[in-house]
Amino acid sequence: MQSELLIVIPAYNEEENIENVVTYIRDNYAQYDYVVVNDGSKDRTAEICRRKGYELLDLPTNLGLAGAFQAGLKYAYTKGYSYAIQFDADGQHRPEFIQAMLDRIKEGYDIVIGSRFLNYRKSKSLRMVGSKILTVAIKMTTGIRVSDPTSGMRMFSRPMIKEFAQNLNYGPEPDTVSYLLKNGAKISEVQVKMEERQFGESYLNLTGSAKYMLKMLISILFVQNFRKRG
């Protein structure tokens, strides 16, 4: 029987992590459905998935996180799932928090974010300064406080799945969250814990992070004001 929740796991060059992450979910959280979206990885990610018999959307070329995640949500929409959650393939996210997020979204929210900082303060690293700036930017433009805007663990309701699946400029990033909030989407946060990524490197180095921040700030503070929904 099909579950009401689909776990979307975008993976780009995650041969070292993918097996641990997906096998753990498959063996211990069989009540949820999952799908790995291989984003045109250059390493053995797709091969591992096929050998292990994972549910797999195998993109023949690299689309970037936004395109890969959209592929997952298109699949969720076509198959009629009520909820979908974005879940990292690098082992940062822990599936034991999915149930709490699912319970929360059923109270009638559109988006539920798994937040690291709902009850805990942010540490004083450069990364957290970036997170703080984005929180302030979103608060300024929408009036709503999102404690962990860069958290990659976000759950979406059926109407959101449809919007993400069918539209342009719906990347799974803070600016989309800000835009949806501004247009009346209901959001809630659930406290979660996250691991450090287990192997490999995050794609955000210092210049990458600076570019990311610039893009997010221009987008949140300026561009989103001119968008029209629907």
Added chain:
Amino acid sequence: MTFLIRILLIISAILMLVFMLKRIRQSKLKIEYTIFWIAFSTLLVLMGIFPKVFYRISGLIGFQSPISMVFLVIIFVLIVKMFFMTIQISQLENKVDALAQQIAIDRKIDKDAEKE
């Protein structure tokens, strides 16, 4: 810079911005592609509003007249942009080729599987 050129700079920058934002509003343009144009038109507006700063810079570098520096800056920025766009287009074409080929191969494999 004459008053007319300053006004021209500002108006063209604003028109550029309006056009880009309209495309976003119609969901016909990805946001990441507008970042360059927003930055570029901001630069043009700054040039139009605070020409004194650019007079000083062009004097320091040794231009005959500030306006030739304005032209040079604009041409330089656009050439660099064009250079990166050429690379981008080539990558896109590669991707489309790869996609079409992959689809054709997958179809053939599917058909062969049906036959057996």
